[in-house]
Amino acid sequence: MAKEKKGVRLEHVSKIYKDPKTKKEFYAVFDTSLNIEPGTFVTLLGPSGCGKTTTLRMIAGFESPDEGEIYLGGEPINALTPNKRDTAMVFQSYALLPHYNIFDNVAYGLRLRKYDRATIKQKVTDILALVGLEGMESRMTNQLSGGQQQRVALARALVLEPGVLLFDEPLSNLDAKLRVQMRTEIRRIQQEAGITAIYVTHDQSEAMAISDQIIIMEKGVVSQIGTPQEIYYHPKNEFVADFIGEANFLKGTLVEKNGSDDKATGVARIGEDKVEVQEVGHLNVGDPCELVLRPESAVLADEGQLPCKVVLSCFMGSYQNYHVMVGDTLVKITDFNPKNKKIYDVGDSAFVVFDPKNVHIL
Amino acid sequence: MAGKQGSKLDRQKFFADPIMVTTIVLLIAFLTLFILYPLAILLVDSFLTEKGFTLDVFRRIMAMSNFRRAITNTLKVGFLVGIASSLIGLLFAYVEVYVELKTKLLEGLFKVVSMLPVVSPPFVLSLSMIMLFGKSGIITRYLLHIYDNSVYGFWGIVIVQTLTFFPVCYMMMKGLLKNIDPSLEEAARDMGASRFKVFSSVTLPLILPGLGNAFLVTFIESIADFANPMIIGGSYDTLATTIYLQITGAYDKQGAAAMAVVLLCITLLMFIVQKYYLEAKSTATLSGKASRARMMITDRSVTVPLSILCTLMALFVVLMYICVPFGALFKTWGYDFHLTTKWFAQVFTRYKGFKAFRDSFLLSLIASPITALLSMIISYLVVKRNFKSKGFIEAVSMLAMAVPGTVLGIGYIRGFSGGLFHTGILQGLYGSAAILIIVFIVRSLPTGTRSGISALRQIDKSIEESAYDMGADSFKVFMTVTLPLIKDSFLSGLVTAFVRSITAISAIILLVTPQFLLITVQINEFAEKGAYGIACAFATILIVITYTSVLLMNLFIKYFGTSRVTE
Numbered sequence: 062m063a064k065e066k067k068g069v070r071l072e073h074v075s076k077i078y079k080d081p082k083t084k085k086e087f088y089a090v091f092d093t094s095l096n097i098e099p100g101t102f103v104t105l106l107g108p109s110g111c112g113k114t115t116t117l118r119m120i121a122g123f124e125s126p127d128e129g130e131i132y133l134g135g136e137p138i139n140a141l142t143p144n145k146r147d148t149a150m151v152f153q154s155y156a157l158l159p160h161y162n163i164f165d166n167v168a169y170g171l172r173l174r175k176y177d178r179a180t181i182k183q184k185v186t187d188i189l190a191l192v193g194l195e196g197m198e199s200r201m202t203n204q205l206s207g208g209q210q211q212r213v214a215l216a217r218a219l220v221l222e223p224g225v226l227l228f229d230e231p232l233s234n235l236d237a238k239l240r241v242q243m244r245t246e247i248r249r250i251q252q253e254a255g256i257t258a259i260y261v262t263h264d265q266s267e268a269m270a271i272s273d274q275i276i277i278m279e280k281g282v283v284s285q286i287g288t289p290q291e292i293y294y295h296p297k298n299e300f301v302a303d304f305i306g307e308a309n310f311l312k313g314t315l316v317e318k319n320g321s322d323d324k325a326t327g328v329a330r331i332g333e334d335k336v337e338v339q340e341v342g343h344l345n346v347g348d349p350c351e352l353v354l355r356p357e358s359a360v361l362a363d364e365g366q367l368p369c370k371v372v373l374s375c376f377m378g379s380y381q382n383y384h385v386m387v388g389d390t391l392v393k394i395t396d397f398n399p400k401n402k403k404i405y406d407v408g409d410s411a412f413v414v415f416d417p418k419n420v421h422i423l
Numbered sequence: 424m425a426g427k428q429g430s431k432l433d434r435q436k437f438f439a440d441p442i443m444v445t446t447i448v449l450l451i452a453f454l455t456l457f458i459l460y461p462l463a464i465l466l467v468d469s470f471l472t473e474k475g476f477t478l479d480v481f482r483r484i485m486a487m488s489n490f491r492r493a494i495t496n497t498l499k500v501g502f503l504v505g506i507a508s509s510l511i512g513l514l515f516a517y518v519e520v521y522v523e524l525k526t527k528l529l530e531g532l533f534k535v536v537s538m539l540p541v542v543s544p545p546f547v548l549s550l551s552m553i554m555l556f557g558k559s560g561i562i563t564r565y566l567l568h569i570y571d572n573s574v575y576g577f578w579g580i581v582i583v584q585t586l587t588f589f590p591v592c593y594m595m596m597k598g599l600l601k602n603i604d605p606s607l608e609e610a611a612r613d614m615g616a617s618r619f620k621v622f623s624s625v626t627l628p629l630i631l632p633g634l635g636n637a638f639l640v641t642f643i644e645s646i647a648d649f650a651n652p653m654i655i656g657g658s659y660d661t662l663a664t665t666i667y668l669q670i671t672g673a674y675d676k677q678g679a680a681a682m683a684v685v686l687l688c689i690t691l692l693m694f695i696v697q698k699y700y701l702e703a704k705s706t707a708t709l710s711g712k713a714s715r716a717r718m719m720i721t722d723r724s725v726t727v728p729l730s731i732l733c734t735l736m737a738l739f740v741v742l743m744y745i746c747v748p749f750g751a752l753f754k755t756w757g758y759d760f761h762l763t764t765k766w767f768a769q770v771f772t773r774y775k776g777f778k779a780f781r782d783s784f785l786l787s788l789i790a791s792p793i794t795a796l797l798s799m800i801i802s803y804l805v806v807k808r809n810f811k812s813k814g815f816i817e818a819v820s821m822l823a824m825a826v827p828g829t830v831l832g833i834g835y836i837r838g839f840s841g842g843l844f845h846t847g848i849l850q851g852l853y854g855s856a857a858i859l860i861i862v863f864i865v866r867s868l869p870t871g872t873r874s875g876i877s878a879l880r881q882i883d884k885s886i887e888e889s890a891y892d893m894g895a896d897s898f899k900v901f902m903t904v905t906l907p908l909i910k911d912s913f914l915s916g917l918v919t920a921f922v923r924s925i926t927a928i929s930a931i932i933l934l935v936t937p938q939f940l941l942i943t944v945q946i947n948e949f950a951e952k953g954a955y956g957i958a959c960a961f962a963t964i965l966i967v968i969t970y971t972s973v974l975l976m977n978l979f980i981k982y983f984g985t986s987r988v989t990e
């Protein structure tokens with residue numbers, strides 16, 4: 062549907078703000094370079110205050126980057142005002158024009174572009190059908206539910222057939238169930254329209270569910286860019302591993318290494334115990350290392366790699382939740398389908414068992 | 424650091440919007456020319472003599488005993504009026520918010536009282552004060568048989584100003600009291616504090632800064648008031664009237680300019696304290712929305728006396744307003760109480776009432792939409808946009824709030840009668856209708872801007888951003904989004920500007936030339952001469968006009984207001 066899918070490129074973009082209290086300048090976004098391919102759905106994910114909104118607003122044109130250049134479809138757009146940029150934004154608060162009805166809200170941008178009446182009518186009707194709001198043209202915005210308002214906001218952005226669609230936490234005002242429903246909807250519409258989308262959220266499951274690519278940000282800096290799988294299974298650092306899903310971190314030293322490419326295997330020592338590890342190409346023998354162990358990748362058994370002591374054992378229905386101490390590191394384990402397995406109690410000694418394939422080494 | 428590129432880009436984007444740039448340039452020119460320049464010329468005038476920059480003029484006016492007396496008089500009156508108004512305002516607010524009102528009459532009276540500051544023309548209370556308590560006052564002469572009562576002077580001014588300004592305090596205090604979380608007081612009550620103890624140990628400390636704020640606001644209003652001291656002051660001169668006499672009576676333009684500077688300094692100082700210290704503090708202690716409904720005081724030993732007190736005072740105020748139309752209907756006030764229409768007839772036949780009506784009406788009618796639009800533009804720029812000169816625009820429109828009308832009037836005389844900087848440029852402006860309209864605009868701009876700003880602050884910033892994002896430029900955003908969303912504020916700004924303009928006197932009386940007859944100036948003239956019948960007739964017409972326009976506005980807002988929800 063889009064006239065032309067456009068890619069977005071950020072080159073060494075930084076934004077400096079003044080702290081209103083201390084008057085000290087700081088980087089809200091620092092030296093960020095991104096290359097977003099046309100037609101992809103990309104999510105900016107990170108904790109509150111990490112600069113997601115700022116990045117998005119620089120792309121939309123509401124903020125001007127202090128360093129670097131932003132390209133839209135290959136053209137530098139730094140000097141363009143928001144109304145001259147081929148972007149359309151869906152706001153967290155929806156920002157519908159409260160004095161217009163649904164039709165006029167969606168038609169607003171089209172009228173500014175001086176389309177004739179018939180075309181406008183056609184386009185608005187089509188887009189409202191796409192977002193599932195047929196027949197609601199004459200409602201006022203305050204006569205819609207949150208989810209419906211969200212759809213209007215989406216329709217209003219889509220109807221302009223922008224090169225890129227920007228979302229700033231569009232679902233955060235909806236209840237949990239609707240959020241799940243709407244995110245699938247947004248993904249479907251994006252695919253149907255074949256439009257480039259940049260989506261800001263701090264909800265990791267949302268990001269996982271809808272993105273082609275996830276960009277993890279921390280304190281104004283991009284930590285990692287990758288597909289959901291890459292980010293989950295191969296986090297680049299402790300922050301990413303911890304932020305996406307739950308993770309246990311076991312500190313140790315690499316004591317043996319076989320092979321020299323990325324796929325090199327080896328042995329790491331954790332406390333007094335040695336465990337086999339894989340994909341340690343980036344480390345040398347003697348280097349400190351860190352094992353990232355997802356709670357669902359490990360189970361408890363009477364025999365295994367790492368001895369531990371159970372400090373919490375809790376039945377959760379579909380899984381048994383354990384907290385165990387390995388040396389003095391707390392490790393969380395979720396053991397799925399515990400019905401016919403041995404259940405360990407607090408105070409029991411046991412072993413943590415995992416497949417070396419499921420452990421990621423930092 | 425490298426913040427430069429960002430601000431450079433912001434600037435570039437800013438200049439890509441020619442309508443906005445033009446608007447801002449024109450606005451800055453307007454504010455500079457009609458607010459800053461007249462004040463600056465007063466400074467120049469009062470410091471610059473043939474001998475260069477000296478303090479001679481100030482030395483001269485400070486040597487005048489009547490000027491020194493005027494300063495102390497003004498401060499004394501202002502202080503007392505400030506205290507009395509804020510206390511009476513507090514009483515009314517407390518009764519409305521805390522006490523169960525049983526009578527419909529009292530509820531109605533409260534509404535009327537809250538309306539008064541909007542529609543009250545100047546002089547009205549002074550006129551009725553004279554007619555009720557003066558030498559031939561109904562109450563003094565006929566009820567109490569006092570034949571030589573004098574209402575003129577200190578007490579006259581204090582009473583009249585208090586009655587004029589306390590409704591403003593009442594509205595301010597009402598807003599504060601409503602925002603006190605009732606659970607605070609209930610907690611104190613729970614711990615065994617008496618009603619009075621709760622008031623003095625919880626409520627009062629919470630609203631104390633607000634009370635101080637109300638006090639200073641009234642203080643400033645009192646100091647700047649020209650109309651009432653003029654009519655009822657007698658020989659008791661305040662700064663505003665002294666300045667007026669200095670220029671109209673003694674033709675001492677330099678002296679008047681220096682006096683105006685003194686008056687301006689006083690109001691400015693108080694304004695700064697009020698605006699930057701008390702206003703912020705007055706709401707800081709309050710939590711915002713009350714968490715739930717308040718338990719009203721129903722104890723009859725409290726409600727009855729308070730209700731009676733408020734009823735009496737409100738009735739008294741209403742009586743004073745009603746007195747004016749009657750004053751226009753009696754043959755000779757105080758002596759011959761036969762009904763007559765001769766005063767109204769004379770207004771139109773002998774005293775060119777129709778022309779006065781038309782001039783006042785037309786000039787105000789032209790000024791008000793300009794004022795309303797201008798104040799909405801200023802509010803939009805101040806609240807929603809970011810640009811270099813924003814601070815200037817905000818500061819100057821604030822400054823206008825602190826400038827007494829008399830000071831502005833003198834500034835215009837000095838600034839425009841000989842053209843800009845006495846060079847003859849723009850000399851044609853002086854004495855024209857345009858300058859009167861401009862004065863109306865400048866005088867009402869601060870009120871409109873303030874209401875516009877608070878209306879705009881309620882609007883989510885992203886609504887305008889979304890329109891901008893969809894391709895509208897600033898002008899389009901303002902016209903299709905901002906203005907429609909603050910329509911109510913715009914409409915009420917329109918009427919407020921109209922009412923303020925048609926009832927304006929302090930600045931305009933210095934600038935009006937014989938070719939224009941203004942109702943307020945006529946009232947002043949006839950009241951000065953003691954022709955109360957004519958003055959009352961003019962004032963009645965004025966009250967009718969203002970009241971009608973306020974009613975029309977309310978109707979209009981009711982039917983065309985923002986809530987455009989259609990099923």
Ligand SMILES: Nc1ncnc2c1ncn2[C@@H]1O[C@H](COP(=O)(O)OP(=O)(O)OP(=O)(O)O)[C@@H](O)[C@H]1O
Pocket residue numbers: 078079080081089107108109110111112113114115116263
């Ligand atoms: N106009 C501004 N002036 C000064 N500092 C600002 C401004 N806007 C944002 N910041 C600061 O910049 C940092 C990044 O803000 P940003 O809004 O981009 O965060 P975010 O990642 O969107 O967070 P959230 O998830 O809470 O929305 C924060 O520390 C914020 O306080």
Ligand SMILES: [Mg+2]
Pocket residue numbers: 113114115
């Ligand atoms: Mg944000």
